Amino acid sequence: MTIQNTQALRGLRGKTLISQAREKGRLSLDEADGKALLADFGIRVPRSRLAADAAQAAAIAGELDGPFVVKVVSPEILHKSDAGGVALRLPDAAAVRVAVEEMAQKPLIAAATLDGWLVEEMAPAGREMVIGGYRDPQFGPMLMVGLGGIFVEVLRDVAFRICPIDAADAEAMLGELKGRALLKGARGEAGVDEAALIEVMLRIGGADGLLMTHEADIAELDLNPVIVSATGAVAVDARVILSAPAGAEPAVPVLQDSAGETFRPLFEPRTVAVLGASTKDVGIANTFIRRMKAFGFAGSLYPIHPTAPEIEGLKAYASFAATPEPVDYAYIAVGAERIPNILAEAGGRCRIAQVISSGFGEVEEGKALQEALVEGARKGGVRVLGPNCLGTYSPRGGLTFPSDAPREVGTIGIVSQSGGLTTDIIKRGEWRGLRFSGAVTIGNSADVKPHELVAYYLDDPQTRAIGLYLEDVKQGRAFFEMLKQARKPIVILKGGRSNLGRLAAASHTGALAGDEKGWSALQEQTPAVLVSTVDEFIDLLLALQHFDLHPERPTRAVTLFGNGGGSSVLGTDAFAAVELDVAPYPPEVRERLEAMKLPPGTSVANPIDTPVRTLQEKDGFVAGEILDIVYGQAHPDAVLMHLNLSAFVGRGSVDPIDNLFTVIEHTRAKWPGGAHLALALRTDGSAALDDRRRHYREKARAIGVPVFDEIPAAAKALAGVGHLERRLRAVTG
Structure with missing residues (x-):
């Protein structure tokens, strides 16, 4: 019998057991049927x-x-x-x-x-484990593994992954368990057959496993305990909770063109229509036109108004049908109830519409209107961003909604479900040195979903890294599958991680599966990093903007180099807290540094603690000699130079920090592909020093070096870089 036939037969037998239980009005399989289901997937049961x-x-x-x-x-x-x-x-x-x-x-x-x-x-004696599964409302089937008995009841020593998993995922899950050593054997006990345990995990959560085969029918699954011994694994208890009968899944729009072709008119529009601008009042649509003019949009702007001949100095048109050319991008800020018909009557003359108006699915009474909006868009051949958003920013296409946004085309692509937060990211990011390939606000994501825009950025040669602010990922399975194959780094700022609501937990798995578990698993299975604040979001994107990632040697070993002994000690602790190593150099490296005969008070053990007097040597160019030894002999994965700017005030006639940028530029040219290099420039909060730091930031941006405000912020960003490098190594092999 072929593998395909075996899988089909398993699915059919399982469906029969589940159907029989449903016919009896049961919400779960009894234990005998649950174990029959396990045995059908090759899992040993008593x-x-x-x-x-x-x-x-x-x-x-x-x-x-x-x-x-x-x-x-x-x-x-x-x-x-x-x-x-x-x-x-x-x-x-x-x-x-x-x-x-x-x-x-x-x-x-x-x-x-x-x-x-x-x-x-x-079952024979062995180590008790628990293996479970549940259907996450966003990502679908998920697998859990943990130590059984008191370890799951009290210590909650468990790990989760989104299904399907592979053997590497299963091994990584076991590696997360605090009690992993117990599986290896402790205090004279024999170790267990981990290969057999991993095999059970794959038969439950693998591509052809139980959870994927019966995805629509199983709400929760609990195998507690699974007894694992030196001779194998046996599931001695099985609890299978059935999901409510599923209704028809909503149709998922299929992109007729590639993501690049579909969204090119958004990022590089030649014709832009504006609906909602007025001859009397200055509303949001009027403001949009003014900002587009100020930004230097080189294409055609078409105000659309039923009666006005002219708006904001531009000839107005009555409808999409009346514009001289088809519209690449439409900015729509009219009454919500009018929008479905406007879209339905587009007649294929508008590629992408961004609906700024609110009053749709974000409120209960607007949900039907949002469905009508999507239906109208389908009829009119329009892809819709929003509703309930603010706009799109694309410096390469001359498109903007924030005021005074940078015109320079950058390499960071943003997708956000919050318009206001996106404005914050663009403006704060600009001050920090970020430059964007685009930033799209998608609000309710009624039509265009986050993963579709991620697909665009993944294919876009202008984009190096992707930043997402999400509250509801919508089609989570498609999102996950896309990210699993991504070859660019992704940073996710997730809102509402704790308020999605959970199924009423009838098992250990359900009780332990909080809302954030799916997102945490996503981070472990894809080249994505979850961050908690806008500052962390910008910090990591800033690093990704400047660094060439090294999947072949993920960041772990760090050299900390700067002034201030206490700062160096605290900095070492900050790196240790994110599992990066600021470890003392071996003797041969220290001997090379000590041979430089640096001024008293200098320590070269790593951290390299260099007082201001040391950094002033040779007008600051001494730093280049130190970095040559670090790069040539110590070979760290990253170097963070940290400077307390206030310590340099009034100390000499030459600013060694200005010269430092020349040093850094020369070092990077001399050691291409070497350690990531970043700066942490600390101030005392005074306006003068903050202005000076802004000056240094611009110099750093010009040579491709990220600048952080504090050492802990840099440590978190470098830890994120290391995680992304490890995940990209897994994707690229």
Whole structure:
């Protein structure tokens, strides 16, 4: 029988078990059916049979090998142990009969409708594990593994991944467990067969595993415990919670063209229409026209108005049909109720419309109107961004919605579900040195979904790295599958990670699966990093703008070089907190640095602590000699130079920091492909020093060096870089 036929047969048998349970009005499979489902996927389970009463249970025990376990089976009793419905280590048939008779008298069991009693052979001794699964509302099936017993009940020592997983994912999950050493053997105990455990994980969560095969039907799955010993793994308990019968899934729009062709009119529009501008008032659409003019848009601007002959000095047109040319991009800020018909009547003469107006799916009473908007867009052949957003910024296309945005074309692509936050990212990012290939606000994402714009940036040669602000990823499975194959780094600032709402947990898996688990798993399975604040978002994107990533040697070893002993100590702690190493140099490197005979007070152990007096040597060019030894002998993955700017005030006639940029430029040219180099420039908060730091930032940007305000911010960014390098190595092989 072929593999495909085997998989199809497994799916069919499982569907039969699930259908039979649903026909009986059950919300779960009983344990016998749950174990039959596991066995169908090649997972070892104890031999067992279902008995109707104590006498039959004793008879079954006589046909199996003891010792035995007996469990109550009832659709009304999900947690059998809590009801007193489990008896262990029963030596023979007589003990089985007595156990059934005694359990039948328990109050919760006596009051329930029973299917019978499961009699099974006890599994051999081993380490208790828990393997579970659940259907995440955004990403679909997810797998959990953890140490069983007290480790899951109290310590919550578990790891999660989005399905399907592969063997490397399974190994990484085990590596996250604090109790991993117990699997290797501890205090004289033998180690367990980890390969067998990984095989069970793959049969549950792999591409052809149980969770993917029955994705639509299983809400929660709990195998607790799975007994793993030196000779294999056996699932001794199975709890399968069924999902509510699924309705029809909404149709997913299929891109008829490549992402590049679909969204080129957005990022490089030749014709822009504006709906909502007025001859009387200065509304948001009028402001948009004025900003486009000030930004230097070189294409054609077409105000659309039913009666006005002219708006903002531009000839106005009554409709899309009346414009001299088809419209690449339309900015729509009219009453929400008018928009579905406007889109429906576009007649293929508008490629992309951005709906600024609110009053749609973000409020309960607007959900039907949002559906009408999407339907109208389909009819009119328009792709829609929004509604409930602010606009798109594309310096290469002369398109903007913020005022005074930088005109320089950069390499960072942004997709955001918040218009106001995007303005903040653009403006704050500009001051920090970020430059953008584009920034798109998508609001409710009624039509164009985040992953479609990510696809554009992934194919866009102008974009080096992608930043996302998301509250609801919409088509999470498509998003995940795309990111798994991504060959560019992605930074995600996720809003609302704790308020999506969870299914009512009927298992350990459900109870442990908080809203953030899917996103944490996404980070571990794709070249993406989750950040918590706008500052962290900008910091990491700034590093990615300037660094050439090194997947072949992911960032871990760091040289910390600067002035201030206390800052160096605290900086070392900050790097250790994000699992990067500021480790002392080996003797041969220290000897080379000590041979420079630097001024007293200098320490070269790593951190390299250089007082102001040292950095003033040779008007600051001494730093180049130090960096030559670091790059040539120590070979770190990253170098962070940190400077307390206030310590240099009034100290000499030459500014060694200005010369430092020449040093850095020469160092990078001499050691191409060497360690990432970044700066942390600290001030005392005075206006004068903050202005000076702004001057240094511009010099750093010109030579491709990121500047951070503090050492801990740089440490977090470099840790993010290291994670992305490791994940890109996994993608590219």
